[in-house]
Amino acid sequence: xxxxxxRLNDQFGRHISYVRLSLTDRCDMRCxxxxxxxMVFLPRAxxxxxxxxxxxxxxxxxxxxxxxxxxxxxxxxxRGVVDVATRIGALLGHGLDELTLTTNATRLAEFAEGLRSAxxxxxxxxxxxxxxxxxxxxxRTGDLARVLGGITAAKAVGFAIKINMVALKGINDxxxxxxxxxxxxxxxxxxxxxxxxxxxxDDDRVDxxxxxxxxxxxxDAQFSLTPSVYKTGGPARYWSVDGSGSKLxxxxxxxxxxxxxxxxxxxxxxxxxxxxLGHDDHVDLRAALRSxxxxxxxxxxxxxxxxxxxxxxxxxxxxATRRHMNVTGG
Numbered sequence: 001x002x003x004x005x006x007r008l009n010d011q012f013g014r015h016i017s018y019v020r021l022s023l024t025d026r027c028d029m030r031c032x033x034x035x036x037x038x039m040v041f042l043p044r045a046x047x048x049x050x051x052x053x054x055x056x057x058x059x060x061x062x063x064x065x066x067x068x069x070x071x072x073x074x075x076x077x078x079r080g081v082v083d084v085a086t087r088i089g090a091l092l093g094h095g096l097d098e099l100t101l102t103t104n105a106t107r108l109a110e111f112a113e114g115l116r117s118a119x120x121x122x123x124x125x126x127x128x129x130x131x132x133x134x135x136x137x138x139x140r141t142g143d144l145a146r147v148l149g150g151i152t153a154a155k156a157v158g159f160a161i162k163i164n165m166v167a168l169k170g171i172n173d174x175x176x177x178x179x180x181x182x183x184x185x186x187x188x189x190x191x192x193x194x195x196x197x198x199x200x201x202d203d204d205r206v207d208x209x210x211x212x213x214x215x216x217x218x219x220d221a222q223f224s225l226t227p228s229v230y231k232t233g234g235p236a237r238y239w240s241v242d243g244s245g246s247k248l249x250x251x252x253x254x255x256x257x258x259x260x261x262x263x264x265x266x267x268x269x270x271x272x273x274x275x276x277l278g279h280d281d282h283v284d285l286r287a288a289l290r291s292x293x294x295x296x297x298x299x300x301x302x303x304x305x306x307x308x309x310x311x312x313x314x315x316x317x318x319x320a321t322r323r324h325m326n327v328t329g330g
Contacts, residue, residue: 067096
């Protein structure tokens with residue numbers, strides 16, 4: 001009988017059951033809170049092949065990982081995205097419980113059917129506003145009509161859809177309640193996210209920061225929100241939106257630290273394993289994969305578990321990391 005590999009437990013006793021795998025650092029948008037306007041992306045030689053990404057997924061599932069999320073940049077910008085999703089999706093029912101995807105939906109109409117067939121049942125879609133002019137301002141390059149078309153296509157093929165909305169003071173704060181009403185009417189969930197200090201950006205994050213404690217208080221005055229035990233494996237806390245089947249999630253890294261229950265690690269498209277979104281420490285899985293040593297990846301992962309920090313240390317006025325969000329994966 002083959003040896004059973006040890007599960008992924010860090011030095012603080014947290015079990016790692018959720019991996020976010022980046023397919024690319026490229027994105028067809030330049031959201032102001034996420035990226036600089038002029039970005040430099042990795043050359044092809046430095047990124048993992050789709051075969052290497054799938055091989056890592058298989059390694060993690062063998063170590064007890066139950067959920068995998070495909071991220072970017074924008075994952076649908078990677079050629080072969082359906083192929084790699086199909087290969088990883090073959091692990092469903094064989095150790096893997098769920099395969100999900102985060103996307104900006106600009107190319108979702110093209111890929112929705114293939115991704116659904118690959119085994120993805122639930123997707124997160126980034127949408128900070130439904131106002132075309134504001135959308136263009138926030139994303140610098142985005143076309144809201146294409147995104148809404150992608151959402152329509154995803155709904156048509158049966159995806160469970162969650163909208164991710166970054167709360168931005170003075171930009172979309174007056175749209176949060178209407179967004180929740182729209183999501184409830186469409187049968188979508190909504191997660192609100194506080195902006196995070198990752199990488200240097202052109203906008204002032206302090207000016208745009210909107211605490212979700214204030215947002216929740218305002219929503220309580222308009223909606224009947226009941227605490228929910230629903231979990232997706234991520235850091236959101238959920239409330240049921242009474243009168244609908246939809247849920248409201250709050251992801252608040254600054255006003256409510258959620259690190260005590262962290263079960264996540266992230267792999268960048270260059271194969272760097274980051275144990276925390278808010279720290280630069282990492283382990284090189286690309287070198288391990290390409291070493292020819294069949295045990296090298298497991299050794300590297302075990303080393304990473306020893307350096308996973310207890311918590312991030314976000315300060316709004318100072319970037320916690322040099323890298324932008326698109327480098328690590330959402």
